[in-house]
Amino acid sequence: MISCKSLSKNFQIHIKRPGISGALRAFVTREYRDVSAVKSFDLDIPSGEIVGFLGPNGAGKTTLIKMLTGIIVPSSGSAIVLGYEPFARAVEFRKQIALVMGQKSQLWWDIPAYDSFLLLKSYYEISTSDFNQRLNELTELLNVQHLLQTHVRRLSLGERMKMELIACLLHQPKVIFLDEPTIGLDLVAQTAIRDFITRYHALYGCTVVLTSHYMADVEALCSRIVLILDGAKRFDGSIESFEGLLGNEKYISLTFDKEARDSNPIWEELRAEWNEQGTRVDLRIPETRLPELLGTLLQNYPVSDINTEKLPIEKVMRTLLDKPEMLKS
Amino acid sequence: MAVVGRYLRVYQQFLSSSLSEAMSFRAHFVLLIVMDSLFYLTTLLSVGFIYDHVELIGVWGRWEFLFFVAFMLTIDQIHMTFISQNFWQFSRDIVEGKLDFLLLKPIGGIFLVFFRRIRPATIFTLFIPWGTLLYCGIEIELSLFSWLLLPFFLLLGLVLLVSLEILISLSMFWTYQSIGINFLRMQFQSVSRWPDFVYRHYFRKVFTILMPVLLIGSAPVHFLIDREWLPLVGMFLAIFVCWVLINIFWKLGLRRYESASS
Amino acid sequence: MSVLVLEARKWAQTMSIAFSDRLAYKFDFVLYVLGPSIVFFFIKYNLWVSIYSYQTESVIKGYDLGMMLQYQAWILIVSFLAQGHTSLQLAEDIRLGRISSYLLYPFSFWQYHTAAFFSLQVIQIFVATVSLMVLVLAGLLPVNLDLLIQGVFFSLLVGLLWFAFQFTIGLLAFWLEETWVLRVMLMLVAQFLSGAIIPLELYPDWLRSLLLYTPFPYLAYIPVKIFMGEYDASYLQTLLILIFWIGAVFMLARFVWRRGLRLYSAAGM
Numbered sequence: 001m002i003s004c005k006s007l008s009k010n011f012q013i014h015i016k017r018p019g020i021s022g023a024l025r026a027f028v029t030r031e032y033r034d035v036s037a038v039k040s041f042d043l044d045i046p047s048g049e050i051v052g053f054l055g056p057n058g059a060g061k062t063t064l065i066k067m068l069t070g071i072i073v074p075s076s077g078s079a080i081v082l083g084y085e086p087f088a089r090a091v092e093f094r095k096q097i098a099l100v101m102g103q104k105s106q107l108w109w110d111i112p113a114y115d116s117f118l119l120l121k122s123y124y125e126i127s128t129s130d131f132n133q134r135l136n137e138l139t140e141l142l143n144v145q146h147l148l149q150t151h152v153r154r155l156s157l158g159e160r161m162k163m164e165l166i167a168c169l170l171h172q173p174k175v176i177f178l179d180e181p182t183i184g185l186d187l188v189a190q191t192a193i194r195d196f197i198t199r200y201h202a203l204y205g206c207t208v209v210l211t212s213h214y215m216a217d218v219e220a221l222c223s224r225i226v227l228i229l230d231g232a233k234r235f236d237g238s239i240e241s242f243e244g245l246l247g248n249e250k251y252i253s254l255t256f257d258k259e260a261r262d263s264n265p266i267w268e269e270l271r272a273e274w275n276e277q278g279t280r281v282d283l284r285i286p287e288t289r290l291p292e293l294l295g296t297l298l299q300n301y302p303v304s305d306i307n308t309e310k311l312p313i314e315k316v317m318r319t320l321l322d323k324p325e326m327l328k329s
Numbered sequence: 330m331a332v333v334g335r336y337l338r339v340y341q342q343f344l345s346s347s348l349s350e351a352m353s354f355r356a357h358f359v360l361l362i363v364m365d366s367l368f369y370l371t372t373l374l375s376v377g378f379i380y381d382h383v384e385l386i387g388v389w390g391r392w393e394f395l396f397f398v399a400f401m402l403t404i405d406q407i408h409m410t411f412i413s414q415n416f417w418q419f420s421r422d423i424v425e426g427k428l429d430f431l432l433l434k435p436i437g438g439i440f441l442v443f444f445r446r447i448r449p450a451t452i453f454t455l456f457i458p459w460g461t462l463l464y465c466g467i468e469i470e471l472s473l474f475s476w477l478l479l480p481f482f483l484l485l486g487l488v489l490l491v492s493l494e495i496l497i498s499l500s501m502f503w504t505y506q507s508i509g510i511n512f513l514r515m516q517f518q519s520v521s522r523w524p525d526f527v528y529r530h531y532f533r534k535v536f537t538i539l540m541p542v543l544l545i546g547s548a549p550v551h552f553l554i555d556r557e558w559l560p561l562v563g564m565f566l567a568i569f570v571c572w573v574l575i576n577i578f579w580k581l582g583l584r585r586y587e588s589a590s591s
Numbered sequence: 592m593s594v595l596v597l598e599a600r601k602w603a604q605t606m607s608i609a610f611s612d613r614l615a616y617k618f619d620f621v622l623y624v625l626g627p628s629i630v631f632f633f634i635k636y637n638l639w640v641s642i643y644s645y646q647t648e649s650v651i652k653g654y655d656l657g658m659m660l661q662y663q664a665w666i667l668i669v670s671f672l673a674q675g676h677t678s679l680q681l682a683e684d685i686r687l688g689r690i691s692s693y694l695l696y697p698f699s700f701w702q703y704h705t706a707a708f709f710s711l712q713v714i715q716i717f718v719a720t721v722s723l724m725v726l727v728l729a730g731l732l733p734v735n736l737d738l739l740i741q742g743v744f745f746s747l748l749v750g751l752l753w754f755a756f757q758f759t760i761g762l763l764a765f766w767l768e769e770t771w772v773l774r775v776m777l778m779l780v781a782q783f784l785s786g787a788i789i790p791l792e793l794y795p796d797w798l799r800s801l802l803l804y805t806p807f808p809y810l811a812y813i814p815v816k817i818f819m820g821e822y823d824a825s826y827l828q829t830l831l832i833l834i835f836w837i838g839a840v841f842m843l844a845r846f847v848w849r850r851g852l853r854l855y856s857a858a859g860m
Binding site: 011066069070071072073089091092094095097098099101104106108110111112115116118119121122123124125151 | 335338339341342343345346349350353354425426427429430432433434435436583584586587
């Protein structure tokens with residue numbers, strides 16, 4: 001469905017120096033710096049998969065998506081989406097893809113969302129019956145029927161995002177690119193949108209490429225993760241193998257009746273982090289030694305409460321961003 | 330044929346959305362009408378005042394000259410209503426990266442970019458330029474043949490103007506400093522609002538051949554009044570060359586487009 | 592003493608930033624600031640040369656071709672000296688709600704925009720000087736130091752009047768989404784009523800007499816006449832009237848600002 005080989009994109013960034021002399025100099029000459037936004041990217045996404053692109057700001061995720069949708073032309077390498085070369089921008093290709101950007105709106109600001117939908121209906125040549133049926137279904141799933149006649153600028157961020165999603169799905173695209181769809185939304189709206197994407201995907205089996213900074217989005221939706229750092233692919237695999245990147249450890253926290261901190265070498269071994277009073281400790285215990293170590297601790301210390309948590313994906317991300325050398329693949 | 334039908338249906342949506350949007354801003358609606366009316370009046374009055382003191386400029390007397398000016402203002406009125414806003418929107422869209430969404434739609438990019446927005450307010454300013462055009466036409470005793478050709482020529486002038494403006498606007502893909510290009514475009518338009526014989530030899534050649542803005546008004550009106558047909562041929566040629574260049578530079582511009590990051 | 596120094600430093604820094612900002616877009620600068628005036632002059636130059644070439648008499652209402660072209664050339668210089676400023680940024684500051692930051696800074700909205708105006712004037716004076724040299728070298732304008740000084744001084748004051756007009760219009764952003772329409776209307780009315788398109792002598796007598804009671808001739812006609820050494824009335828008296836108009840429009844601006852601020856804080860924008 002989506003495949004790229006050695007896909008690359010370079011930009012030239014104009015350097016401006018501050019102050020009056022800088023301004024005068026810039027008036028006469030221009031200085032440029034070459035930036036490599038995407039470096040020799042290889043990727044294969046089969047039909048029907050939901051893939052998450054992860055990475056810090058400026059990593060190249062959005063640039064990659066823009067190349068896959070045909071918005072910008074690659075500097076080198078090739079990309080094939082739905083059998084088309086995106087930059088050729090064939091009309092049939094454009095009818096089968098959709099893009100939603102969390103930070104940019106495609107709806108007209110000063111007219112009701114419904115009017116923007118009618119505009120899209122005419123672009124994509126959707127029949128009136130199809131249009132009505134799909135609109136009903138989508139607005140029901142997202143619970144926004146009552147907002148169709150409201151001017152887009154009067155909608156809350158969450159409501160607007162729902163309208164953006166409807167706008168991109170009216171033509172039933174086969175591939176959907178979602179670039180930070182939940183950014184800036186409150187928890188309720190985020191959950192609603194996640195649920196909606198899951199339901200829609202289950203109903204229609206489209207391919208979804210999602211970028212997000214919220215790990216909750218990724219955990220809820222994606223079966224596969226592609227980690228992008230500095231324009232290069234650093235990880236490509238299932239979400240489980242991503243979580244297991246730092247080894248399989250359990251994150252355990254023990255609460256004690258009274259101060260329990262002592263000089264037992266086990267605390268250092270398990271990378272213990274104590275609270276101030278010494279009554280709570282966070283430990284990292286390898287999965288294989290869990291029963292043995294936990295048993296010992298329970299026997300020798302006045303434990304009043306235990307909490308276990310698998311190392312969440314967020315912590316993996318943070319660690320990797322801190323120490324990217326841990327990635328070997 | 331089906332393609333034309335489809336584009337017409339899309340254009341109908343453009344009209345409907347633009348109208349809906351304009352209705353939310355009533356003060357702006359009224360102010361646009363006042364602004365354009367002021368523009369037309371001050372231009373016509375200025376020419377009128379000059380003719381209070383001279384008999385002829387070139388071979389044209391007061392009413393011929395005013396006919397020409399009214400012709401250009403009529404084109405401007407149609408332009409203001411159906412095209413103008415898109416150029417400003419295009420410059421904003423390029424800088425803000427909003428062009429992305431337009432490029433994804435399964436419909437011609439140029440059509441979508443340059444014809445999407447309409448200003449319903451300025452339809453109401455038509456009385457001044459159209460009225461003056463009709464009045465002057467009567468004063469100069471335009472032949473029936475010329476009267477019949479008039480609407481067609483207005484459209485032709487508009488087509489050349491818009492073609493040149495689109496070509497100029499495409500340079501925004503390279504300069505990114507889009508407001509300046511829009512002003513450049515408007516400067517060319519103001520040059521075209523005066524008859525070609527007003528300009529000194531060298532400039533007249535430049536603006537007739539290199540950047541043929543003078544053909545917009547002078548070519549049709551010279552035919553209507555003086556029966557000169559050569560400039561008209563030049564006009565058709567200019568339109569053709571324009572669209573060849575537009576096709577080339579649109580494609581090149583898209584390759585250059587970097588889409589401001591979010 | 593140190594308070595004065597601190598204040599001066601704020602002004603200097605603001606002016607420096609406004610200066611850099613303006614120069615940052617060199618292409619825009621040429622087209623947006625210089626372009627319209629130069630093209631306007633270009634069109635009028637061609638127009639009048641061709642009008643005179645087709646006439647039998649060579650004098651129209653007291654102007655021969657040389658004087659008419661001088662008139663138009665001075666209009667160009669005056670437009671650089673006096674009409675460079677636009678309240679676009681000011682209006683945007685209001686529209687985008689940036690006023691709140693000004694209310695917090697120890698450098699007010701008025702001070703900021705006035706400082707920006709002064710820094711722009713520096714650029715405008717430079718441009719006017721270069722244009723003047725070009726026009727003198729081209730033989731269009733004579734050099735008369737006396738008249739030059741009088742004219743430049745007058746024009747710079749007119750710049751303040753224009754700034755006041757622009758400021759007032761910009762403030763209407765408190766009530767209107769888009770104020771560009773008003774700015775264009777101001778420009779159209781100013782150009783027409785100030786004699787920038789054609790000299791006021793060519794206007795019907797009744798209209799000309801009426802206009803002299805308005806501030807508009809001060810924007811172009813009067814400073815041009817001063818440069819040409821053809822201004823009959825007392826220089827001092829004219830200056831005083833100009834200062835009166837500047838004061839009047841600034842008072843209007845102040846009034847609009849207070850009303851606007853009230854609306855702004857009431858709406859909690």
